[in-house]
Amino acid sequence: MSGFRYAVSDTLVLAKRNFLRIPRAPDLLLAFTVQPLMFVLLFAYVFGGAIPTPGHTYIDFLIPGILVQTMAFGGFVTALGIAEDLKKGLIDRFRSLPMSRSAVLAGRTLADIATNIIQIVVMLGVGLIIGFGFSTSLPEIVLGLLILLLFGYAFSWIFAFMGLVSSSPEAAQSLGFIVIFPLTFVSSAFVPPETMPASLQWFAEWNPISIVVNAIRALFIGDPAGNTVWGAIAWSAGIALFFAVLAVYKYKRAVVR
Amino acid sequence: MSGDAAIEARGLVKSYGKVQALCGVDLTAPAGTVLGLLGPNGAGKTTAVRILTTLLPADGGEARVAGIDVMSEAPKLRTEIGLAGQYAAVDENLTGFENLDMVGRLYHLPKGEPARRAEKLLEDFELDEAGGRLVRTYSGGMRRRLDLAAALVAEPPVLFLDEPTTGLDPRSRLALWETIEGRVAEGTTVLLTTQYLDEADRLADRISVIDHGVVIAEGSSDELKDQVGGESLEVTLERSDDVGGAIAALTPLASAEPRPEDGILRVPVSVRKGAVADAVRRLEQAGVGIDDISMRRPTLDDVFLELTGHAAEEDEEDGEER
Numbered sequence: 001m002s003g004f005r006y007a008v009s010d011t012l013v014l015a016k017r018n019f020l021r022i023p024r025a026p027d028l029l030l031a032f033t034v035q036p037l038m039f040v041l042l043f044a045y046v047f048g049g050a051i052p053t054p055g056h057t058y059i060d061f062l063i064p065g066i067l068v069q070t071m072a073f074g075g076f077v078t079a080l081g082i083a084e085d086l087k088k089g090l091i092d093r094f095r096s097l098p099m100s101r102s103a104v105l106a107g108r109t110l111a112d113i114a115t116n117i118i119q120i121v122v123m124l125g126v127g128l129i130i131g132f133g134f135s136t137s138l139p140e141i142v143l144g145l146l147i148l149l150l151f152g153y154a155f156s157w158i159f160a161f162m163g164l165v166s167s168s169p170e171a172a173q174s175l176g177f178i179v180i181f182p183l184t185f186v187s188s189a190f191v192p193p194e195t196m197p198a199s200l201q202w203f204a205e206w207n208p209i210s211i212v213v214n215a216i217r218a219l220f221i222g223d224p225a226g227n228t229v230w231g232a233i234a235w236s237a238g239i240a241l242f243f244a245v246l247a248v249y250k251y252k253r254a255v256v257r
Numbered sequence: 258m259s260g261d262a263a264i265e266a267r268g269l270v271k272s273y274g275k276v277q278a279l280c281g282v283d284l285t286a287p288a289g290t291v292l293g294l295l296g297p298n299g300a301g302k303t304t305a306v307r308i309l310t311t312l313l314p315a316d317g318g319e320a321r322v323a324g325i326d327v328m329s330e331a332p333k334l335r336t337e338i339g340l341a342g343q344y345a346a347v348d349e350n351l352t353g354f355e356n357l358d359m360v361g362r363l364y365h366l367p368k369g370e371p372a373r374r375a376e377k378l379l380e381d382f383e384l385d386e387a388g389g390r391l392v393r394t395y396s397g398g399m400r401r402r403l404d405l406a407a408a409l410v411a412e413p414p415v416l417f418l419d420e421p422t423t424g425l426d427p428r429s430r431l432a433l434w435e436t437i438e439g440r441v442a443e444g445t446t447v448l449l450t451t452q453y454l455d456e457a458d459r460l461a462d463r464i465s466v467i468d469h470g471v472v473i474a475e476g477s478s479d480e481l482k483d484q485v486g487g488e489s490l491e492v493t494l495e496r497s498d499d500v501g502g503a504i505a506a507l508t509p510l511a512s513a514e515p516r517p518e519d520g521i522l523r524v525p526v527s528v529r530k531g532a533v534a535d536a537v538r539r540l541e542q543a544g545v546g547i548d549d550i551s552m553r554r555p556t557l558d559d560v561f562l563e564l565t566g567h568a569a570e571e572d573e574e575d576g577e578e579r
Binding site for chain 1: 307310311312332335336338340342343344345346347348350351355359360362363364365391407
């Protein structure tokens with residue numbers, strides 16, 4: 001039982017370390033909020049007029065999609081940070097300490113939740129200003145926000161794994177872009193998949209990102225939910241668990257047991 | 258293996274793919290002493306440290322540190338060791354104090370203890386004024402000191418220092434040496450890797466010279482120097498055409514033939530005591546004027562060159578050991 005207690009307290013110690021980074025490296029946070037905002041404005045005013053979204057204004061259609069995309073990239077700092085810690089020998093120090101083997105990664109992914117909350121607040125704020133409107137009840141909106149955070153947390157674990165397998169912080173960055181970028185675009189996030197060629201449409205409909213986007217649309221703007229809410233929760237939890245196990249295994253691998 | 262050594266390794270073997278990093282390395286450090294692991298880049302020093310600090314499993318051999326088996330009792334061992342590496346593994350976005358406090362918490366020290374020890378260590382390492390500043394504002398020497406302080410937070414009985422002064426300016430280097438000596442005086446056992454001979458000479462009680470994954474010599478600094486021959490008198494003559502007379506005068510003292518080299522006459526001697534006075538008297542009687550006369554001991558540089566056929570600080574092509 002003390003093993004579990006240490007795992008929790010070690011994780012909190014490292015989460016605090018990563019929280020403290022946020023106000024101290026404001027350039028990173030700025031990049032993190034400005035980039036999605038740029039996407040909102042680009043899609044809303046440049047592409048939006050050319051994308052028909054039956055039943056919704058494009059802004060209403062766009063905001064859930066772009067929130068999910070932003071959550072998918074929210075764990076970026078984790079990949080960068082872990083790759084940097086590896087390069088600078090900090091991971092060696094942590095591995096030589098009598099601390100929990102999962103805490104370095106769990107502390108990172110936990111701290112990502114804080115940056116993800118900041119991003120959601122900024123983007124929803126701007127969304128509301130440029131015409132986005134909720135058409136659902138408060139409990140549905142809250143559930144939607146929680147699913148966004150769970151989904152972001154799951155992707156933080158993917159990034160944790162990427163940080164561990166990359167040879168450098170730069171490599172971690174491009175690996176993240178190459179894998180996640182197409183995933184978010186070949187989905188229902190920015191356009192209705194029905195407009196895509198058949199094979200892409202098939203992929204987009206099975207893409208877990210689409211399932212999460214559809215769940216958020218159901219919970220924010222009242223699209224028919226179907227099984228998407230449960231699907232989004234199951235996919236997010238599954239991804240989190242799978243990559244947490246994989247990443248911790250990778251972290252421990254070079255260590256004696 | 259006997260139980261009283263703080264660090265004891267037998268037959269450590271490790272390869273990375275086709276590269277054989279360690280080919281059966283034995284190391285021993287009695288408690289309270291400094292073992293210097295001396296060798297060029299790529300010799301296997303870092304690999305040995307990584308195995309002994311539980312970061313890397315060995316392919317073969319066995320090792321105990323502080324009486325604890327490195328392979329089978331790794332979690333237990335981690336409470337007994339401190340590691341400071343060549344990378345100054347500290348978080349740049351934390352202050353000096355926050356770095357040490359974090360490490361103390363991760364060692365699971367009792368409540369309040371991490372902060373108390375962090376304060377104390379910052380003071381000991383003359384970082385107390387910088388303790389509240391972010392580490393990214395620190396100089397290279399300050400980062401190394403903080404890194405070493407982090408390794409000492411838990412007051413571990415065994416300390417591993419992997420090239421602790423590589424890249425430091427001479428002043429910071431000397432300060433770090435003094436700190437390490439202080440810890441050893443308090444009973445800490447240290448394994449120190451270095452490619453600097455003067456560092457091993459100054460700090461290490463015993464030195465293992467390692468090259469291409471093999472320990473090629475082991476002993477105290479003096480013992481290693483004796484292996485390449487003893488001391489010699491170095492005489493600088495006032496007039497170089499006196500050299501014949503000088504050789505004749507000093508031959509009775511010499512243990513081997515005196516030989517002139519670059520205007521300096523080297524006379525190997527077997528007895529150190531009184532040799533200088535004796536030589537001065539003999540040269541005076543022979544009417545040979547001298548500018549300078551001194552005893553010269555072989556340096557570890559001579560030792561390294563003799564043992565490996567190449568100089569200690571020469572870079573190998575497979576320099577990266579991580």
